[in-house]
Amino acid sequence: AQSVTQPDIHITVSEGASLELRCNYSYGATPYLFWYVQSPGQGLQLLLKYFSGDTLVQGIKGFEAEFKRSQSSFNLRKPSVHWSDAAEYFCAVGAGSSYKLIFGSGTRLLVRP
Amino acid sequence: NAGVMQNPRHLVRRRGQEARLRCSPMKGHSHVYWYRQLPEEGLKFMVYLQKENIIDESGMPKERFSAEFPKEGPSILRIQQVVRGDSAAYFCASSPYTQGLNAEAFFGQGTRLTVV
Numbered sequence: 001a002q003s004v005t006q007p008d009i010h011i012t013v014s015e016g017a018s019l020e021l022r023c024n025y026s027y028g029a030t031p032y033l034f035w036y037v038q039s040p041g042q043g044l045q046l047l048l049k050y051f052s053g054d055t056l057v058q059g060i061k062g063f064e065a066e067f068k069r070s071q072s073s074f075n076l077r078k079p080s081v082h083w084s085d086a087a088e089y090f091c092a093v094g095a096g097s098s099y100k101l102i103f104g105s106g107t108r109l110l111v112r113p
Numbered sequence: 114n115a116g117v118m119q120n121p122r123h124l125v126r127r128r129g130q131e132a133r134l135r136c137s138p139m140k141g142h143s144h145v146y147w148y149r150q151l152p153e154e155g156l157k158f159m160v161y162l163q164k165e166n167i168i169d170e171s172g173m174p175k176e177r178f179s180a181e182f183p184k185e186g187p188s189i190l191r192i193q194q195v196v197r198g199d200s201a202a203y204f205c206a207s208s209p210y211t212q213g214l215n216a217e218a219f220f221g222q223g224t225r226l227t228v229v
Binding site for chain 1: 116117146148150153154155156157158161169171172204206208211212213217218219220221222223
């Protein structure tokens with residue numbers, strides 16, 4: 001069965017430090033891949049998505065993610081974190097469908113001043 | 114242009130009652146998706162609707178759950194005879210056409226259902 005794993009439940013980084021959030025998926029073919037962010041009391045906002053082509057994807061708010069087929073991973077990165085980035089981040093996979101998404105359980109990012 | 118509006122934001126129901134969750138898509142969007150998030154878990158797809166049509170309900174529990182998206186008015190997710198295990202956050206998303214490479218689905222803030 002298709003699945004998405006976000007191994008880190010919480011991550012704390014200092015403001016200005018770099019960030020990498022991990023995402024691994026289980027699916028036989030190349031999936032559609034998404035990263036969403038959810039701020040407290042808000043809905044999910046799409047950061048970036050990968051469907052095909054260049055495996056390094058640029059998103060909004062300075063985020064990027066890299067699809068690595070050999071590792072079944074789609075890790076999210078940001079070179080310098082801002083306090084406003086504190087939120088919960090969800091990785092999602094569209095396995096066989098671009099709309100029926102399978103979400104990971106999320107990683108909560110805390111930013112130290 | 115208002116975003117996806119879900120109401121109520123919080124809903125408390127006693128076991129056996131009915132819960133009705135409403136979702137008004139963004140203006141111009143005719144595609145609606147419902148997801149459920151159980152505590153400590155990721156969101157799980159429930160159903161995909163277009164106006165007056167259910168396109169994919171493969172994630173809906175077979176009993177007690179139903180969804181509709183009428184020609185006029187919001188999409189409704191209805192849960193009959195709620196049980197404690199239905200306690201969750203229910204998210205709605207909408208898109209102008211099928212979410213994919215060229216169409217992003219925008220999510221609402223969710224409805225937190227608590228069954229007591």
